[in-house]
Amino acid sequence: MARWCYRHRLVVLLLWVGALFGLGFSASTAGTDYANVFSLPDTDSKKAYDLMEKAFPARAGDTDTVVWKVDEGTVRDQDVRSRIQPALEQIADMKGVGGVTSPYAGERGAGQISRDGRIAYAQITFADQANAVPKELVQDVVDTARDAERAGLEVELGGQAIQRVQEPPTGLAEMVGLVAAAIVLFLAFGSLFAMLLPLAVAVFGVGTGLFSTQLLSHVTDIPDLAPLLSSLIGLGVGIDYALFIVTRHRKGILRGVPPEESAVTALNTSGRAVLFAGGTVCIALAGMLVTNLRFLDGVVVGTSLTVVLSVLAATTLLPALLGFLGPRVLSRRQRRRLAAEGPEEERTSGPAARWSAEVQRRPRTVAALALVVMAVLALPVLSLRLGATDQGNDDASTTTRKAYDLLAEGFGPGFNGPLQVVVEGTDTTALVQGIEEAPGVAQAAPLPPARGVTVIQVVPTTSPQSEETDALIDRLREDVIPAAGVKAHVGGVTAVSKDFATVTGDRLPLFVATIIGLGFLLLLIAFRSLVVPLTAAVMNLIAAAASFGVLVAVFQWGWGLELLGLGKEGPINAFLPVIMLSLLFGLSMDYQVFLVSRMHEEWVHTRDNARAVRVGLAETSRVINSAALIMVCVFLAFVLSGDSGAAMAGVGLAAAVALDAFILRTALVPAAMHLLGASNWWLPAWLDKRLPHLAVEPKDEDVTASAGPGDGPATVVHGFVRDASGDPVEHASVALMSKGGRPLDQVTSLADGSYVLSVPAPGSYLLSTTAASYTTHARQVTVAGEPLVYDVELVEMSEVN
Numbered sequence: 001m002a003r004w005c006y007r008h009r010l011v012v013l014l015l016w017v018g019a020l021f022g023l024g025f026s027a028s029t030a031g032t033d034y035a036n037v038f039s040l041p042d043t044d045s046k047k048a049y050d051l052m053e054k055a056f057p058a059r060a061g062d063t064d065t066v067v068w069k070v071d072e073g074t075v076r077d078q079d080v081r082s083r084i085q086p087a088l089e090q091i092a093d094m095k096g097v098g099g100v101t102s103p104y105a106g107e108r109g110a111g112q113i114s115r116d117g118r119i120a121y122a123q124i125t126f127a128d129q130a131n132a133v134p135k136e137l138v139q140d141v142v143d144t145a146r147d148a149e150r151a152g153l154e155v156e157l158g159g160q161a162i163q164r165v166q167e168p169p170t171g172l173a174e175m176v177g178l179v180a181a182a183i184v185l186f187l188a189f190g191s192l193f194a195m196l197l198p199l200a201v202a203v204f205g206v207g208t209g210l211f212s213t214q215l216l217s218h219v220t221d222i223p224d225l226a227p228l229l230s231s232l233i234g235l236g237v238g239i240d241y242a243l244f245i246v247t248r249h250r251k252g253i254l255r256g257v258p259p260e261e262s263a264v265t266a267l268n269t270s271g272r273a274v275l276f277a278g279g280t281v282c283i284a285l286a287g288m289l290v291t292n293l294r295f296l297d298g299v300v301v302g303t304s305l306t307v308v309l310s311v312l313a314a315t316t317l318l319p320a321l322l323g324f325l326g327p328r329v330l331s332r333r334q335r336r337r338l339a340a341e342g343p344e345e346e347r348t349s350g351p352a353a354r355w356s357a358e359v360q361r362r363p364r365t366v367a368a369l370a371l372v373v374m375a376v377l378a379l380p381v382l383s384l385r386l387g388a389t390d391q392g393n394d395d396a397s398t399t400t401r402k403a404y405d406l407l408a409e410g411f412g413p414g415f416n417g418p419l420q421v422v423v424e425g426t427d428t429t430a431l432v433q434g435i436e437e438a439p440g441v442a443q444a445a446p447l448p449p450a451r452g453v454t455v456i457q458v459v460p461t462t463s464p465q466s467e468e469t470d471a472l473i474d475r476l477r478e479d480v481i482p483a484a485g486v487k488a489h490v491g492g493v494t495a496v497s498k499d500f501a502t503v504t505g506d507r508l509p510l511f512v513a514t515i516i517g518l519g520f521l522l523l524l525i526a527f528r529s530l531v532v533p534l535t536a537a538v539m540n541l542i543a544a545a546a547s548f549g550v551l552v553a554v555f556q557w558g559w560g561l562e563l564l565g566l567g568k569e570g571p572i573n574a575f576l577p578v579i580m581l582s583l584l585f586g587l588s589m590d591y592q593v594f595l596v597s598r599m600h601e602e603w604v605h606t607r608d609n610a611r612a613v614r615v616g617l618a619e620t621s622r623v624i625n626s627a628a629l630i631m632v633c634v635f636l637a638f639v640l641s642g643d644s645g646a647a648m649a650g651v652g653l654a655a656a657v658a659l660d661a662f663i664l665r666t667a668l669v670p671a672a673m674h675l676l677g678a679s680n681w682w683l684p685a686w687l688d689k690r691l692p693h694l695a696v697e698p699k700d701e702d703v704t705a706s707a708g709p710g711d712g713p714a715t716v717v718h719g720f721v722r723d724a725s726g727d728p729v730e731h732a733s734v735a736l737m738s739k740g741g742r743p744l745d746q747v748t749s750l751a752d753g754s755y756v757l758s759v760p761a762p763g764s765y766l767l768s769t770t771a772a773s774y775t776t777h778a779r780q781v782t783v784a785g786e787p788l789v790y791d792v793e794l795v796e797m798s799e800v801n
Contacts, residue, residue, distance in 0.1 A: 002267030002319045006260055009320035016204050016317050023211035033217045034224040040293075043499040044477060048422040048491025055453035064159025066091075066145045067121045067406045071152040074117030075103070080153060087148040088122055096137045098125040119410030126161060133161045142399070158403030166398050173638045173646070174231050178202070180633030181239050188243075188626045189250070191331040197246050197321055198630075202238030205313040209234050209306025216305075222298030228638070228646040229299060232653070233583055234306035235634045237281060237590070240627040241274040241314040244594060247623045249322060250329055255743070256343030256735065256768035258778045259329075263322045270594075271315050277593045278311035280522055281586030287515035288582050291507045293500075296578060303583075343735065343770050356618035359670050360610060367671035370663050371542075377659065378545035380552040386505055387465055387571025388497030389644045396568075408463065412442045417464025417494040421456040421476065424487045428454050431484035438480050440472040464494040465570045473498055501574035511578060515585050516540065523592070525691055527600050531680050535672055536592045539664050540585050547584065547656030548577070555648055564639055564651070573645050580649055584656045587631070591665045595620050599673070600681075609678045617670045628661030715783055718756040719791040721749045721769055728753025729794055732771035759783050769794065 005012045040046045066088070070080055085104055092100040101123040103112035113120040124141065126133045138161050149155045178199060185195040210227055248270040252262030282304045288296045327335055359366050394401035407415050421444075423431060428446050435444040435458055442459045458476075462468040473495055481488045516537045523533035551572055553559045558569030599616030606612065635657065638650030673680050721732040732749040736757045744765070749755045759765070762784050769777040774794035781790055 001315070002264045002271065003260070005316050005319040006263050006323040009323035012316055012320035013324075016313065020204055020207050020211075023208055023215070027211040027214040030215060030218060032214055034222055034226070040496070040499050040503055043503065044489045045491045045495040045499045048420060048489035048495070051422045051424065051453050051489065052420070052455065052491065055449075055451045055455075063123050063125045064141075064157065064162050065121050065123055065403060065407070066155065066157050067119065067403045067410075068148070068153060068155045069119045069406055069410070070154075071118075075113055075120040076117060083148045083150065083153065084120075084122075084155075087144050090144050091124060091141050094137060094140060096127050096133065097141070098127045100124050114410030116410075119406055121407060121410075124159075133164075135165055138162060138165045146399075154402075154406075156399045156403035156406055158400045158407070162403075163394070163400050166400065173228075173640045173650075174206070174235060176640055177235055177634035177637035180637060181235070181630045184626060184630050184633060185239075185243070189246075189331070190333070191329065193325050194246060194250065194329050194331075197318065197325075197329070198239040198242035200321060201242040201313045201318050202235050202310065204317055205238040205310030206231050206234035206306060208313075209302070209309045212305055212309070213302040216301060217298075220298065220301065221294065222302055223295055225645055226299045226302035229579060229583075229649065230302040230306040232635060232638055232646065232650065233281075233303050234310050236587070236631040236653075236657075237278065237307055238310035238313065239630050239634070240590065241278070241311060242318055243627050243630070244270045244274060244623060245314060245318055246322075246329065250334075253327060253330060254334065254338060254343065255737065256338075256770055256776050256778055257737070257766060259322070259326045261766065261778070261780070263319050266322075267315060267319055273593050273597050274311060274314050276522075276526065277590040278307055280519060280589040280593065281307050281583075283518050283522070284515045284586035284589065285582045287511055287518065287585075288578050290514045291504070291511050291578055293504070293507075293575075293578070295575065299579060307586075338776070340772060341770075343733065343768055343776065350618075352622045353618040355621065355666070356614045356670070359617065359667065360614050360674055363671040363674040366667050367675065370668035370671070373663060374542050374546045374659065374668075378542070378549040380549040380557065381545050383556065384548060384552050385467070385556060385571045386501035386574040386577070387470075388493075388500070389465070389570050389573055389648075394644070412459060412461060413463040413466070414442055414460030414469065417460070417469070418492060419458040419460065419473065419476070419490055419495055420492040421458055421481070422489050422491055423454045423456065425452065425454065428456060428486070431481065431486050431488060432456060434480045434484050435476065438472070438475055440468055440475070460494075464497070469494060470498050497574065501571075504574045504578060508577060512541075512581065515582065519585060519589055523589075523596075525693075526593070527596060527681075528683050528688060528691070529681050530683055530687075531676060532596055535669065535676075535680075536589070536596075539592070539660075539669060540588050542668075543588055543656055543660045543664055544581055544584055546659050547580070547652055548572075550655040550659075551576075551648065551652045554651060564647075573648055576645070576648055576652065580652050580656070583649075583653055584660075587653075587657060588660050588664075591624050591628070591661055592669070594624060595665050595669065603681055607678075609680060610674065613670050613673045613680075617666065621666045624661055624665055628657050631657045715759045715762065715785060715787050716756055717759055717765075717767065717781060717783060717788045717790055718754070719789050720753040721755060721771070721792045721794065722753055723774070723794055723796060729771050729774065732769055732774075732792075732794065734792070735768045737766040737768065759788075767792075 068075060068084060070077070073080070075081070075084075081104060085102070088100050088102050091097060101112070103110070103120040103122060112122065142157055142162065142165060145155050145157055182195055182199055185198055186192070189195055209230055213222060213227060213230055216222060245266050249262050249266035252265050253259060257265065285300050285304045285307070288300050322329060330338070394404070404416055421431070421435065432444055432446055435441055435456065440461050442461045444456055444458045447455045447457060460469045460472050462472075473490055476490050519540070520533040520537050523536055524530065527533070554561060554564075556569055556572060561569060595616060598620050599612045602615045603609065603612035632654045635650045635654035639647045717736065721729045721734065723729055728749070728751065730749060730751050730753065732753070732755075733746065734749060734755045734757060735746040736744045736759065738744060744760060745758045747755050747757060757767075764780060764782050767779055767781045767790065769792045771794055774796055777792050777794055781788060
């Protein structure tokens with residue numbers, strides 16, 4: 001497939017461009033139809049919601065709030081009223097606004113003015129839900145209300161629709177992430193063209209994924225958080241997958257392999273690992289389905305589709321782009337050095353090799369230090385509290401946060417999240433009295449009954465996110481309602497959030513067991529080992545604990561929140577553990593696959609565990625760390641998204657990836673594998689026979705697995721290296737490589753131009769010849785059981801650029 005895409009690169013590129021623009025046009029024409037569906041069957045808040053829906057048919061439209069405060073006098077003063085009332089009337093007349101409930105509307109509005117008379121609010125009901133209200137209309141409402149401000153009169157607005165207009169421009173987080181990734185890629189490659197390749201793959205993968213998700217929102221329920229999470233994970237994996245393949249391709253060219261053969265080899269080695277890694281990410285994401293939370297089904301659809309398309313772009317579009325670039329995938333300096341000095345040999349030095357040797361020398365010390373660091377970072381997870389963030393967590397400079405604080409100041413902290421006790425029946429006297437006497441209740445007011453159902457509005461004394469409010473909900477359900485002898489349920493946004501957190505917490509162990517079990521099974525089949533997947537499972541749990549510890553410290557304890565501009569501390573979003581663990585386990589498996597597949601390849605050829613771990617770490621740690629640094633930049637950029645959930649996921653995933661790559665995969669995993677020795681690769685014979693075969697790396701048919709040191713070569717390739725006039729070329733470097741790009745033997749031609757290379761077994765190989773002042777000669781040769789005579793003719797370069 002890679003060879004076909006390389007040779008038909010224009011066709012492949014046009015197909016991808018057509019798909020991107022075609023889906024983009026269709027999506028922009030169809031629009032969006034995202035829906036946040038919180039289905040919590042068998043919960044008390046769901047029963048309350050069902051009763052309310054029966055008694056009070058759903059009222060269309062989102063309700064937002066205008067809040068104002070005076071420094072002196074009261075909001076009833078004529079000079080205040082003369083500024084606010086015309087603004088409210090102007091807003092009520094706007095097309096798309098269903099109505100405005102003013103505090104100046106007689107006795108009914110009196111409850112919308114605080115006791116000291118300095119703060120009041122009006123409710124604006126739009127004709128549509130928040131995500132469907134045109135931003136232009138919302139901006140007009142904000143501007144009209146804010147125009148009423150004057151010295152001593154503060155006007156702020158809160159609500160879901162208002163929040164949308166204060167978010168940064170759509171795509172800002174993605175753009176910042178791409179720019180940061182471009183800088184890291186340029187530093188890693190030193191080539192503009194090589195830098196652009198992973199970015200192009202990510203843009204096509206994420207673009208087609210987001211447009212497809214937008215179209216799917218018309219046929220299934222997809223929450224509005226799904227596009228943000230899809231772009232977050234899609235950018236990360238798209239860039240990383242292309243990075244792994246391009247790195248392998250560049251290494252092949254530097255070793256003298258022709259660009260086409262190098263691209264094919266890169267796709268047949270790193271490309272296989274990408275396919276496998278993408279599959280593990282999708283399986284980890286699909287693990288969310290076992291929670292049976294409908295809200296997450298759309299997230300699974302959007303993120304999985306984006307990952308699949310990113311993998312498809314990396315394995316089809318990327319080889320086509322490599323075909324367009326040819327040797328220009330290398331920097332100019334590398335091309336000049338390759339032309340002047342010939343192919344690079346295997347490097348056994350450098351920071352990665354030195355670190356790998358250090359881990360081999362002191363595995364116990366490295367493992368102990370890594371474990372201590374992870375354990376310290378994981379300690380805060382013991383204080384983890386799930387809940388829901390609201391506009392009280394917005395940045396202090398936003399109008400939604402200011403409106404939230406004004407309402408809390410004028411009407412109490414609980415006013416921002418009232419509870420609704422829904423009673424089947426109209427006799428609520430005893431229940432209302434019991435609620436009013438309950439600790440933690442500021443006020444309780446029954447609304448007029450309808451269709452045999454009465455709703456009691458309960459305002460807590462504490463904020464919606466407070467633990468005391470959670471305790472009040474439990475007290476109402478377990479003590480107050482049973483004591484009143486009526487059939488009632490506690491609902492409202494705050495109660496729904498608490499129930500969602502409870503359900504999520506109850507189902508989390510099943511979810512974790514499912515994705516760890518599936519990951520274990522995949523690695524067991526891929527690497528034919530029991531210890532490798534077991535180690536990966538333990539490492540994933542350690543990474544999860546440490547990353548959630550960071551989340552608790554930042555978002556729940558408030559460490560560094562002001563520095564990040566993320567508002568104030570609060571509980572961790574209830575849906576975040578499921579989403580974050582899915583992404584974390586999938587991405588951790590990526591790094592485990594890329595690291596261990598190289599170790600496994602070396603183990604198969606040498607049966608030397610120490611060498612396999614050392615070589616695998618030395619050759620993959622640099623690219624894994626570069627990939628992780630890119631992911632960290634992409635994820636942290638989502639702090640700019642304006643969505644608290646996405647910002648929380650971004651910080652959590654950035655911490656998880658950094659800890660996973662920089663501590664676990666480059667320190668703890670290799671140290672543990674050195675300590676375990678050859679038992680890393682142990683698998684009972686009876687199990688080996690029953691497991692299906694799934695090769696992450698291609699089978700090296702050129703080299704027999706049984707061939708070992710001292711067995712002697714199966715045969716040889718020999719001949720002469722000459723120039724175009726037939727004169728011998730001395731000191732030419734002649735190398736024999738497997739079709740997978742693995743160096744097998746390398747010699748220097750003698751004074752008469754002769755060379756002899758050892759061949760481990762009959763098969764097809766790459767023979768590369770380079771010499772100063774000559775162009776590189778690389779050809780595929782097929783060796784049978786007899787020695788092969790192969791003469792090489794080098795072409796002299798007229799000028800080296």
